[in-house]
Amino acid sequence: MEGWPVSSPVSTPASAAPPPADPIETVLRAQFEAGLGGDTAAYRRFLDALSARLRAFLRRRLGAAPDDVEDILQETLLAIHNSRHTYRSGEPLTAWVYAIARYKLMDFHRSHHRREALNLPLEAAQDVFAATDTESAQARHDLGQLLQALPDRHRLPILHVKLGSLSVSETARLTGMSESAVKVGIHRGLKALALKIRSAA
Amino acid sequence: MKTHDLIDLLASDPVPVQRHAAARRFGLALPAGALLSLGLMLAGYGLRPDLAEVSVQPLFWAKAGFALAMLCGALWVTARLSRPGRTVAAAWSGPGIPLLLLWGAAAAALWLAPGDERVAMLLGRSWRSCAFSIAGLSLPLMATTFWALRGLAPTRLRLAGAAAGLLSAAVAAVVYSLHCPEMDVPFWAVWYVLGLSLPTAAGALLGPRLLRW
Numbered sequence: 236m237e238g239w240p241v242s243s244p245v246s247t248p249a250s251a252a253p254p255p256a257d258p259i260e261t262v263l264r265a266q267f268e269a270g271l272g273g274d275t276a277a278y279r280r281f282l283d284a285l286s287a288r289l290r291a292f293l294r295r296r297l298g299a300a301p302d303d304v305e306d307i308l309q310e311t312l313l314a315i316h317n318s319r320h321t322y323r324s325g326e327p328l329t330a331w332v333y334a335i336a337r338y339k340l341m342d343f344h345r346s347h348h349r350r351e352a353l354n355l356p357l358e359a360a361q362d363v364f365a366a367t368d369t370e371s372a373q374a375r376h377d378l379g380q381l382l383q384a385l386p387d388r389h390r391l392p393i394l395h396v397k398l399g400s401l402s403v404s405e406t407a408r409l410t411g412m413s414e415s416a417v418k419v420g421i422h423r424g425l426k427a428l429a430l431k432i433r434s435a436a
Numbered sequence: 437m438k439t440h441d442l443i444d445l446l447a448s449d450p451v452p453v454q455r456h457a458a459a460r461r462f463g464l465a466l467p468a469g470a471l472l473s474l475g476l477m478l479a480g481y482g483l484r485p486d487l488a489e490v491s492v493q494p495l496f497w498a499k500a501g502f503a504l505a506m507l508c509g510a511l512w513v514t515a516r517l518s519r520p521g522r523t524v525a526a527a528w529s530g531p532g533i534p535l536l537l538l539w540g541a542a543a544a545a546l547w548l549a550p551g552d553e554r555v556a557m558l559l560g561r562s563w564r565s566c567a568f569s570i571a572g573l574s575l576p577l578m579a580t581t582f583w584a585l586r587g588l589a590p591t592r593l594r595l596a597g598a599a600a601g602l603l604s605a606a607v608a609a610v611v612y613s614l615h616c617p618e619m620d621v622p623f624w625a626v627w628y629v630l631g632l633s634l635p636t637a638a639g640a641l642l643g644p645r646l647l648r649w
């Protein structure tokens with residue numbers, strides 16, 4: 236057949252256009268998905284932006300207990316990191332983040348003041364990204380201290396790669412571990428750290 | 437540790453993310469649990485002796501079909517509850533529709549049956565043990581499905597536990613149908629459903645304890 240239609244004279248009907256996307260969702264999702272694909276710089280930008288949004292969200296929710304904001308924020312960031320394999324590409328990131336933040340907040344209320352767990356205000360998932368707050372407070376549980384309680388196979392890779400800013404291969408040489416053991420050590424160590432925070436709460 | 441340092445730490449985690457985590461986990465958990473449950477059934481009960489003959493009867497497949505439909509529905513619900521931010525409202529129709537169909541068919545069968553046969557249709561020969569057998573055969577599956585959920589991120593723990601219990605029980609019901617001699621729909625509508633309910637209730641009780649993260 237000759238002649239493909241070059242352009243359709245009929246414009247796309249309005250009903251077929253996607254709903255206007257939330258700009259924050261769009262930006263954060265792009266960074267997060269790039270991070271899942273291995274782009275560490277994008278992932279760090281995502282975590283920075285996310286933590287400011289979450290801090291503002293938690294400050295609003297924790298009016299009565301402002302001292303706990305930074306603790307729950309850190310716990311939520313760790314939870315988001317450790318469960319990032321459950322995010323499926325293309326799904327709304329806002330709803331995914333909100334569900335985790337809400338879960339951590341309820342978990343906190345349940346273990347501290349039981350009554351507030353039953354009275355969480357009705358809110359929309361979008362609230363989780365509604366505002367930013369970059370003014371971090373002091374966390375009450377010291378993650379550095381909790382880190383000391385981890386076994387060497389988790390603690391050493393985390394200390395060297397993160398805090399000593401060595402590469403994975405340098406850490407492997409220094410500790411005598413294999414490179415894959417260093418990687419797995421960091422990965423599992425972060426999960427172990429999440430459990431430690433929870434039991435310290 | 438400052439939040440900023442934590443972010444540095446998280447950004448330096450070098451292990452790449454596994455894709456399709458839920459499918460992988462349930463893809464391991466269900467076959468492993470089903471095999472254990474099948475082994476338990478073969479050792480404890482044995483196949484029904486007339487399996488070859490009944491396997492050509494539609495009624496036999498109706499029972500297995502009900503259990504399989506419950507399995508698919510419960511898997512749908514459980515998979516949605518295993519990941520944060522997924523709504524489940526519509527997914528409840530997965531196990532809901534086969535259940536309503538079964539109850540409708542049972543009501544019709546009872547209504548059509550002569551009055552003196554109705555009690556026998558409801559009680560069969562094994563009403564005392566059926567529900568407990570299904571619940572017992574679901575135990576290995578409870579262990580494996582809870583393992584699958586613990587590697588994911590359920591945020592509604594009681595519901596997720598209940599869904600995992602129902603999923604376990606539905607697989608166990610498929611397994612048990614290879615032994616169970618009962619061929620009356622009203623019997624299934626009572627005792628199979630009770631057999632599905634016990635692990636569901638157990639899952640709802642265990643969920644908040646075992647799935648917390």
